[in-house]
Amino acid sequence: MRELASIRKDINSVDSAIRELFLLRMSLAHEVAETKAQSDDKIYKPDREAEIIEQRSAGMEEEVRLKYIALLQSMIRASREYQYSEILRLNPEKFPFHPSSEMLKPKTVFYQGVPGAYQELAARALFPECEPVNVPTWEEVFQSVRDGKADVGVVPVENTTAGTVSAVYDLLLDYDLSINRSYIKKISHCLAAVPGATMADIRSVCSHPHALPQCSAFISAHGFTAIEAANTAIAAQNVRDQGDVSLAAICSREAAERYGLSILAEGINDMQHNETRFIAVSKTLTCQPEDNRIEIAFHIPNASGTLITVLDTIAHYGIDMTEIHSRPLKDSPWCYVFYVDFTGNMRDHAVQSLLYQLHEELPYIKVIGSYCVPNE
Numbered sequence: 001m002r003e004l005a006s007i008r009k010d011i012n013s014v015d016s017a018i019r020e021l022f023l024l025r026m027s028l029a030h031e032v033a034e035t036k037a038q039s040d041d042k043i044y045k046p047d048r049e050a051e052i053i054e055q056r057s058a059g060m061e062e063e064v065r066l067k068y069i070a071l072l073q074s075m076i077r078a079s080r081e082y083q084y085s086e087i088l089r090l091n092p093e094k095f096p097f098h099p100s101s102e103m104l105k106p107k108t109v110f111y112q113g114v115p116g117a118y119q120e121l122a123a124r125a126l127f128p129e130c131e132p133v134n135v136p137t138w139e140e141v142f143q144s145v146r147d148g149k150a151d152v153g154v155v156p157v158e159n160t161t162a163g164t165v166s167a168v169y170d171l172l173l174d175y176d177l178s179i180n181r182s183y184i185k186k187i188s189h190c191l192a193a194v195p196g197a198t199m200a201d202i203r204s205v206c207s208h209p210h211a212l213p214q215c216s217a218f219i220s221a222h223g224f225t226a227i228e229a230a231n232t233a234i235a236a237q238n239v240r241d242q243g244d245v246s247l248a249a250i251c252s253r254e255a256a257e258r259y260g261l262s263i264l265a266e267g268i269n270d271m272q273h274n275e276t277r278f279i280a281v282s283k284t285l286t287c288q289p290e291d292n293r294i295e296i297a298f299h300i301p302n303a304s305g306t307l308i309t310v311l312d313t314i315a316h317y318g319i320d321m322t323e324i325h326s327r328p329l330k331d332s333p334w335c336y337v338f339y340v341d342f343t344g345n346m347r348d349h350a351v352q353s354l355l356y357q358l359h360e361e362l363p364y365i366k367v368i369g370s371y372c373v374p375n376e
Contacts, residue, residue, distance in 0.1 A: 022075070029079040033086035043083050044361045049076055081316055084360070085353040095352050096359045097367050099287035104180045104280070106151030110135055110144045113231035116255030118185060120233070122278035123154040126183050136230065138168060142175040145281060152180070158277045159187070161270065162210040164325050169339055172281065172297075172368050179295055179369025181280040188274070189215055191265040192236055192256035197245040199264050206235040207250035215250055218268040224248075236261055279369070287346040287370045293322070294351065295341045295369035298362050302335055310338075310358070317354045319344055339368075346370050 036043060053072055057065050088094060109130045111119040123132040133150070135141055141153035155168050172179070189211060193202060205212075205219060206227040212219065219226055227247075229235035235249035240259040248264065249256070256263050300306040314321050323341035344351040346367070358365050 025075065025079060026082055029082045030086055032079075033083040034090065036083065037087045037090040042360070043080055043087070043357075049073075052076070077313075078316070081313070081353070081357060084357040085349070088349065088353055088356055095356055097285070097346065097355055099285045099346050099367075099370055101287060102284075103288065104152065104282060104284075104286055106130060106282070108133065108150045109152045109154060109280075110141045110150040111154045112136070112138045112141050114233045114237055116236060116252065116258040117231050117233035118187065118252055118276060119154055119156060119231075119278065121252070121254060122156075122183050122185055122276075125185070126154060126181055126278070126280055127152065138171060142171045142177060142281070145177055145283060146175045151282060153177075153281045154183075154278055155281065156210075156276050156278050158323075159210055159214065160273060160275045161214045165210065166325075166327055168279075169297075169325075169327055173337065173366070177281040177283060178285040178367075179279045179371055180282050180284075180286050182293065182371045182373055183278045183280075184275050184373075185278065186274070187214070187269065187276050188253070188267050189232075189250050189269045190253055190256055190263045191218075191248050191268055192239065192251055192259075192261035192263050193248040194239060194243055194245055195260070195262045197248070197262065197264070201245045202248045202264070203246040205248045205250055206238060208232050208235070211235075211250050214269045214271075214274055217270045218265075233258070279371070285367060285370065288372065289345070289347075290372045291345050291370045292343055293341060293369070293371050293373050294344055294346060294367065295339065295371075296355070296358070296365055297337050297339050297368050298358065298365040299329060299335070299337055300362060307338070310340075310362070313357060314340070314342060314354060317350045319350065319354060337364075341369075 053069055056072060057069050060068060106127060107130065109123050109127050109132045111117065111123045111132050111134055113119050114134055120132050120134065135144060138155055141155055144150040145153045156165050157168050158164050191205065202224060204225040204227055206229045208231055209228045211232050212226045212228065229238060232251040233255040236251040236255040236259045239247050239249040239261060249261065253263065300310060320343045321340060322343060324338060326336040326338050329335040329337050355367065
């Protein structure tokens with residue numbers, strides 16, 4: 001049996017040889033890219049890749065064969081990614097997405113709810129030069145933007161306690177709108193009732209379906225019955241209009257004050273680090289120099305390993321994925337659309353190469369947002 005030091009010396013020699021051969025293979029991939037840039041030939045040919053892997057792994061002992069296939073697949077993928085990058089350097093016009101460089105300067109901004117809603121506060125923070133207009137539903141926000149009644153709509157997409165607002169993501173695709181800005185607001189809920197009511201009087205609380213679970217411990221501890229309302233500010237409005245001392249709203253301090261309610265308790269959310277991310281949507285995909293986040297939506301074939309392949313591809317470009325979730329694909333049972341948020345700017349070469357590759361290899365992809373998250 002050989003000494004370990006001797007074995008390691010041979011491993012180092014093999015690794016050095018592999019390094020040189022890998023660099024040679026990448027130089028050949030560069031030549032392929034130059035050729036395909038002229039011929040407009042497809043880079044990704046899954047049938048040919050499968051044939052290569054089958055031929056070159058034939059005759060190996062099964063356990064070693066599986067490891068070699070993994071190595072071969074990784075090398076082929078690296079070669080393919082390198083080709084996409086090089087073709088874009090040679091032909092930048094092949095980039096399939098064309099965001100506007102114009103700054104978003106809306107004159108009309110719509111939000112869902114009534115004055116005093118967190119969405120109104122977010123709209124004012126994002127666009128202080130505009131007077132926000134309220135409509136009853138999120139869908140009406142999207143319809144108004146699509147139809148030109150509003151330049152921009154402001155809607156919530158995620159809360160640190162309650163999670164993703166799935167309905168908003170569905171509407172983004174249904175109405176073909178784009179995310180242009182993002183705003184994170186710290187949410188501090190209060191319990192508000194009609195003047196003269198005391199904590200002992202309260203039997204029921206009403207609020208938005210996302211606000212209620214954010215205060216579940218408080219509601220449970222007091223034995224309150226939870227009632228859903230379309231919006232936290234609408235809940236405050238309802239409490240004012242009903243004048244029932246046994247009914248309270250879970251809402252913002254601003255909403256309570258606007259509708260003349262007395263605040264019985266503040267900071268009642270279960271988690272004090274409770275934040276909601278709001279987005280501004282418009283008909284135009286934009287990209288500003290300060291943008292540092294991109295959001296995409298895509299479908300994948302319903303086959304084993306397809307999602308991990310996409311996620312690996314993102315990682316191979318050195319791009320940090322910050323969020324992923326899925327929604328059922330309408331009219332296609334057990335199929336899904338995936339939403340992925342990652343860091344970067346659409347003018348960056350690595351980001352463009354990634355998006356170009358995904359556009360070429362996936363059955364559907366849409367860039368649904370380019371925006372800035374402060375302090376990235």
